[in-house]
Amino acid sequence: xxxxxxxxxxxxxxxxxxxxxxxxxxxxxxxxxxxxxxxxxxxxxxxxxxxxxxxxxxxxxxxxxxxxxxxxxxxxxxxxxxxxxxxxxxxxxxxxxxxxxxxxxxxxxxxxxxxxxxxxxxxxxxxxxxxxxxxxxxxxxxxxxxxxxxxxxxxxxxxxxxxxxxxxxxxxxxxxxxxxxxxxxxxxxxxxxxxxxxxxxxxxxxxxxxxxxxxxxxxxxxxxxxxxxxxxxxxxxxxxxxxxxxxxxxxxxxxxxxx
Amino acid sequence: xxxxxxxxxxxxxxxxxxxxxxxxxxxxxxxxxxxxxxxxxxxxxxxxxxxxxxxxxxxxxxxxxxxxxxxxxxxxxxxxxxxxxxxxxxxxxxxxxxxxxxxxxxxxxxxxxxxxxxxxxxxxxxxxxxxxxxxxxxxxxxxxxxxxxxxxxxxxxxxxxxxxxxxxxxxxxxxxxxxxxxxxxxxxxxxxxxxxxxxxxxxxxxxxxxxxxxxxxxxxxxxxxxxxxxxxxxxxxxxxxxxxxxxxxxxxxxxxxxxxxxxxxxxxxxxxxxxxxxxxxxxxxxxxxxxxxxxxxxxxxxxxxxxxxxxxxxxxxxxxxxxxxxxxxxxxxxxxxxxxxxxxxxxxxxxxxxxxxxxxxxxxxxxxxxxxxxxxxxxxxxxxxxxxxxxxxxxxxxxxx
Numbered sequence: 001x002x003x004x005x006x007x008x009x010x011x012x013x014x015x016x017x018x019x020x021x022x023x024x025x026x027x028x029x030x031x032x033x034x035x036x037x038x039x040x041x042x043x044x045x046x047x048x049x050x051x052x053x054x055x056x057x058x059x060x061x062x063x064x065x066x067x068x069x070x071x072x073x074x075x076x077x078x079x080x081x082x083x084x085x086x087x088x089x090x091x092x093x094x095x096x097x098x099x100x101x102x103x104x105x106x107x108x109x110x111x112x113x114x115x116x117x118x119x120x121x122x123x124x125x126x127x128x129x130x131x132x133x134x135x136x137x138x139x140x141x142x143x144x145x146x147x148x149x150x151x152x153x154x155x156x157x158x159x160x161x162x163x164x165x166x167x168x169x170x171x172x173x174x175x176x177x178x179x180x181x182x183x184x185x186x187x188x189x190x191x192x193x194x195x196x197x198x199x200x201x202x203x204x205x206x207x208x209x210x211x212x213x214x215x216x217x218x219x220x221x222x223x224x225x226x227x228x229x230x231x232x233x234x235x236x237x238x239x240x241x242x243x244x245x246x247x248x249x250x251x252x253x254x255x256x257x258x259x
Numbered sequence: 260x261x262x263x264x265x266x267x268x269x270x271x272x273x274x275x276x277x278x279x280x281x282x283x284x285x286x287x288x289x290x291x292x293x294x295x296x297x298x299x300x301x302x303x304x305x306x307x308x309x310x311x312x313x314x315x316x317x318x319x320x321x322x323x324x325x326x327x328x329x330x331x332x333x334x335x336x337x338x339x340x341x342x343x344x345x346x347x348x349x350x351x352x353x354x355x356x357x358x359x360x361x362x363x364x365x366x367x368x369x370x371x372x373x374x375x376x377x378x379x380x381x382x383x384x385x386x387x388x389x390x391x392x393x394x395x396x397x398x399x400x401x402x403x404x405x406x407x408x409x410x411x412x413x414x415x416x417x418x419x420x421x422x423x424x425x426x427x428x429x430x431x432x433x434x435x436x437x438x439x440x441x442x443x444x445x446x447x448x449x450x451x452x453x454x455x456x457x458x459x460x461x462x463x464x465x466x467x468x469x470x471x472x473x474x475x476x477x478x479x480x481x482x483x484x485x486x487x488x489x490x491x492x493x494x495x496x497x498x499x500x501x502x503x504x505x506x507x508x509x510x511x512x513x514x515x516x517x518x519x520x521x522x523x524x525x526x527x528x529x530x531x532x533x534x535x536x537x538x539x540x541x542x543x544x545x546x547x548x549x550x551x552x553x554x555x556x557x558x559x560x561x562x563x564x565x566x567x568x569x570x571x572x573x574x575x576x577x578x579x580x581x582x583x584x585x586x587x588x589x590x591x592x593x594x595x596x597x598x599x600x601x602x603x604x605x606x607x608x609x610x611x612x613x614x615x616x617x618x619x620x621x622x623x624x625x626x627x628x629x630x631x632x633x634x635x636x637x638x639x640x641x642x643x644x645x646x647x648x649x650x651x652x653x654x655x656x657x658x659x660x
Binding site: 099102123165169172 | 561565578
């Protein structure tokens with residue numbers, strides 16, 4: 001874990017900490033389809049990694065293995081010093097330290113916005129009700145919608161729902177945040193409000209792994225890009241490297257299609 | 260807002276409008292005109308027949324004389340006092356719940372008036388009428404108390420929880436009161452009281468059995484999944500009446516003797532069969548609800564760190580159950596009516612009591628009166644259940660997907 005010398009870590013604007021996510025030869029099969037064919041990478045504290053790639057390249061599967069929503073079939077994943085395996089105790093520890101934001105928001109529709117956020121702190125962290133509600137309100141302020149606390153998720157716009165989902169994940173005070181195409185299900189006019197929250201989060205020093213096609217956002221906040229294709233990391237480097245000097249043909253083709 | 264209301268004219272309640280509506284909906288074409296006239300004539304004829312029977316030719320003595328038989332069967336008169344505290348509690352719970360969660364609208368008052376007039380002219384008399392009036396009074400006070408409580412009072416959530424606890428405790432306390440201190444053997448239960456007890460016990464036991472079986476059948480562990488699947492498929496493969504017969508003569512005698520299940524009397528056997536039978540159907544309804552829920556819900560719950568038990572009880576089950584309320588209540592209404600099948604076990608339920616009534620020498624030829632009355636009783640409770648379901652749906656519909 002400490003031998004990070006041979007891992008390419010690009011120069012960045014803010015100082016990165018120790019490695020916090022460590023993946024070595026991660027493989028994942030869905031029946032006889034191999035989604036991940038040996039992923040090896042290291043992500044450091046406060047680093048913002050954007051995962052790019054065509055659909056079906058394994059990028060979503062990859063970030064879902066980091067909090068074990070998809071158990072990996074071979075290789076090792078170590079998050080914050082804990083190896084992911086069948087040990088349920090480890091799993092619960094990891095999941096409360098790793099927040100996740102989904103493409104489809106996945107808010108709990110039968111609970112109010114406030115309750116969506118306070119539920120896990122109360123049930124998992126055993127936080128008193130009042131304290132959890134104060135925390136929830138401060139997070140709603142942070143994502144800019146404190147006035148929606150008592151509404152139900154379906155009464156909110158898509159952009160507001162995704163911001164609640166971010167607040168819900170932050171309420172567990174995670175060390176790492178995973179974003180699985182957080183703006184892909186949003187109407188165009190709502191994308192910016194979500195990206196603004198994510199940018200603020202990145203600037204505050206959160207470790208983030210983001211699957212996205214929003215290249216403007218990616219270029220601005222990412223320390224590093226990982227380009228996935230057919231279950232492998234084909235190319236990685238700084239945003240500058242990708243925008244000015246991509247090496248692999250598949251990278252060039254992909255970038256030419258989305259830019 | 261103003262523009263919105265301006266573009267939408269109020270529904271014209273004019274003769275011209277009625278004529279246009281009738282023309283468009285009832286008389287648009289020769290076929291539909293014939294159908295409209297035919298069906299209307301049939302309806303008018305049937306309603307007239309029923310009304311003229313109920314109001315003029317029917318001899319209602321048979322009901323009034325056999326009130327007790329139809330209500331409680333052979334339940335000993337000396338022990339009847341055991342029935343009243345549960346009825347008063349029920350009255351209180353209905354009144355309080357209505358006041359807390361809902362309000363009686365104009366239609367509600369009309370229905371209530373009909374029920375009260377019917378109850379105190381046909382169903383109750385003398386001392387029983389007084390005791391029943393007490394139940395109504397308790398219910399009304401509960402309703403009023405809830406209505407005058409200020410909106411948003413800090414007491415409200417506590418009242419809600421207390422009411423739910425009250426509803427859950429009502430059945431066990433009733434059973435306790437019926438049986439405690441040399442109580443009434445279940446084999447002496449009868450009339451509509453027997454139907455109500457069979458149905459409520461069947462629902463109270465069958466619902467949790469069904470939820471557990473649904474979870475079992477969707478489990479990833481074969482040791483749980485296979486027995487649950489076998490249970491559901493086996494129970495659903497037989498008609499209820501066959502299971503009742505089996506329970507009477509065979510089934511429980513196969514059980515390990517230490518459980519002493521073969522000592523159970525026939526009513527308890529019937530309750531267990533109704534619960535087990537309902538459980539199998541509830542299981543499939545709930546399984547549908549579980550599978551209809553997007554996978555993202557349990558993933559999101561796991562992602563914030565909830566364990567699998569919390570994910571199930573806090574996120575998955577509440578939504579899955581809410582989504583299947585109509586089907587669940589349908590199953591419970593079906594159970595309510597299926598309780599009459601205990602006639603096959605020699606028990607005298609409402610329908611059995613009715614048969615006994617029109618078999619009496621004094622009341623030869625009163626089948627129609629008795630059966631209309633019995634049908635009305637079954638219908639009223641089934642209809643009340645269906646209205647309750649509709650209310651629950653609207654109430655829990657907040658935050659609908």
